[in-house]
Amino acid sequence: MANRLEKITEWILTLSALVSAFITVLIFVFLLIFGLPLLQGGQWFDLLASPWSPREGLYGIRPMLLGTVYISLLGMAFAFPLSFGCAALISVFAPRSFGGFLRKVVQLMTGIPTVVYGFVGIFLLVPMVREILQGGSGMCLLTASLMLSILISPTLILFFVDGFDRAPRSHLDAVAALGGNEMQQFIFVILPNAWSNVLSGIVLAFGRVLGDTLIALMIAGNAVQVPGSVLESARTLTAHVALVIAADYDSPEFKSIFACGITLYLFSAMMVVLIRSIGAISGRKKR
Amino acid sequence: MSWWLERTMIIFCWICGFTLLAAITTILGYLLYQGLGSINLRLIFGNTSVVDALLLRKHVFAGLFPAMVGTVAVVTLSVGFAIPVGIAGGIYMAEYARGGVKAVLGFCFDILAGVPSVVIGLSGFALAIFLHRHFSAAIYPSLFISSLSLAVLVLPYIIRSTQFALESLPADTRRIAVALGATKLQNIVYVLIPRSLSAIFSGIILAIGRCAEDTAVIMLTGAVAFAGVPKSLFAQYEALPFYIYYISSQYANQQELLSGYGASLILMLICALLFFVASMTRKGVACQALYRT
Structure with missing residues (x-):
């Protein structure tokens, strides 16, 4: 029984x-x-290669593909230095109390809904960009990637901090005993120890930026075009899916969003494979 | 390394820290400044009296009540789908799966966790069309389809958090009951799960937060701007995150815009609350209250 x-x-x-x-x-x-x-x-x-012009019967997703790549890369370019600095501050340079406070704030940020970032982006960041840069409506690649960088910073920071904290105490003490200061500990002990965490944090965050829908949908303007500058409007694959879904079920537009879906799926699967191989390589090195 | 370079690096780090703090303070402060004034009973219940709305006697037209009910319904349903499967899957991964099977399954869950939510929404939508064509014409994107899709979205998180909770138990704890003659199942039910309950629970709460905030899935699978309180599983419904998105692009007047700020603030408070509960649980505060023996 x-x-x-x-x-x-x-x-x-x-x-x-x-x-x-x-x-x-x-x-x-x-x-x-x-x-x-x-x-x-x-x-x-x-x-994948052709442009989007329904009137000529072309339903290519190239503009969206490039829009996604541009927005993600620019977002990462903003987020990486910011997160790296914050993470170094939290785990090495800041006094314990301030570092702890910053860590709490970052953890709390992971819980803020994406749609709230988008909402504040529309009514606060978009007008700011419009006023300061005098560039069109303010709904552009730059605005979206700025907001995205705030969205993914917590992920990056927590990954980096995790890696930085992993440095063996004895090695740090050895540097200190030889007369090295905090910066030398950071560069010669902490960073070499943390590279796999830093790398997988970047890949993971990149996957999240690629897959994020709401921010690009709400503040990137959604014009179907290959953006020529950071002040031009762009549409991402994710936003395209969300925008076209309402159309007729049998139309070619509708079918094209499944091409977007497949592309996004393959992209994200690729990121997972990348993270796993980084983990495998660093694991082998440690042994 | 030159002294100046070190100084510059440290100053750069401090600038980063304060930039992040400034950004987040601005975002939250702006939301509080704009939204706090609009939070009152009228925002939630419109012109309908509170009792009538809660007893579903009258429709609430100009309030957030239907959206809040919709969010609660969709979150409850999807977590209801995801928890049993997720926890069972997590237990299997931690206690039964070995070698190649474990590696393959783990790879699948990692991929599922990485799939963008809009893609999960898209497949939920495709599922709805498929069912509509082949099974019943009554099935459209609806509350049911949404909650299934959301369940898929959070499933890998629940599996992984359960798995890690069980795997991180000390080896001694794992062996004691078995040494006393307990079977594998008895060991799991009476020792391992009670010991890792707080970690499992905090994973579930984070999953609830993820369900509550996700917009991309529900906007593709049945959330609409005006539907009232959902009457059946197969009806369209309103939800807070979708309402916020809708207001941001379609608001007609200042009143509606203000209710958008109010809705954002409410959604954020809900998520922050869930987040705190989760972190308290992980510290074991709630565990003692839940599992007193």
Whole structure:
């Protein structure tokens, strides 16, 4: 009796894990089935490369693809130095009390809803950019990536701090005993120890920026074009999906959003593979 | 290394720290300044009396009440779907899965955790169309589809937090009951789960927060701007995050805009509250209250 209970429980637990893993595959299959008409006949690369002009029957997602890449890269370019500085401050340079306070603030920031950032972005940051830079409506690549950098900084900072805190105490003491100061400890002990955390933090955050919908949708302007400067409006793949969803189910526009979905899925899967290989490489080195 | 370079680096770090603090203070301060004045009973219940609205006797038109009910409904449902499967999956990963199977499953969960929420929303939408065509014409993007999609969104978090909670127990704790003759299941139910309950619980609360704030999934799977309090599982519904998004692009007058600030503030307070509960739980404060033996 007890033995049967053990078996049944193990069976249920196994089933739950398998179902959950199966969902991962199922999502991709769903996207493929709905995007299939576009994928047949080698149209896939045309779709990625061609521009978007429904009047001529072109439903390429190149502008959105480039928009996503530009916004993400610019967002990372703002967020990385900011987060690196903050993380170094928290775990090395700041007095303990201030570092602890900053860490609490950063942890709290991870809980702020994305839509709230977007909302404040529209009514605070967009007018500021418009006034200061005199550039059009203010809804542009620059505004969106500034807000995105605030959104992902907490992720980056927590990853970096985690890596910085991992430096062995004895090595730090050795540097101190040789007369090294905090900065030398940081550069010669803490940083070399933390590189895998720093790298996987960057990859993870990049995945989050690529996949973020609301901020780009709300404050990047959503014009379908390849942005020529940071002050021009852009549309991301994610925003495109959200905007087109309302259209007719059988239209080619509608099918193109599944191409966006597949692209985003593959992007994010690639990030996961990258993080795992970073982890594997650093694990092998330590051994 | 030259003295000047060191100075510059340290000053740079301090500038970063204060930039971040300034940014977040500005964002929160702006929201409080604009929204605090608009938070009152009228914001939530409009012109309907509180009792009538709570008993669902009258519709609330110009208030946040339907959106709040919608958010509570969708979060409850999705967490209800995700918790049993997630915890069971986590226990399997920590206690039963070994070797290659564990590696493959773990890889799947990592991928699922990385899938952008808009893509999960899109597949939820595709699922709705699929069911609509092949099973029942009554199925549209709805509360049910939304909560399924949200459940998928938080599933990997619950699995992973359960798994890590169990795996981080000390090896001694793991062996004692078995040494006394307990079976594997008895060991899990009577020793391992009670010991890791607070960590599992805090993972669940973070998952609830994630459900409550996510907008991309629900906007693709059935959240609309005006629907009233949801009447069935297969009806469209209103939700706070979607309302905020909607107001930001479609507000008609100052009154509506103010209610947008109010809604943002309420959503943020809910998320902050969940966050604090989660961090308190991890410290074990709530654990003692929950599991007194």
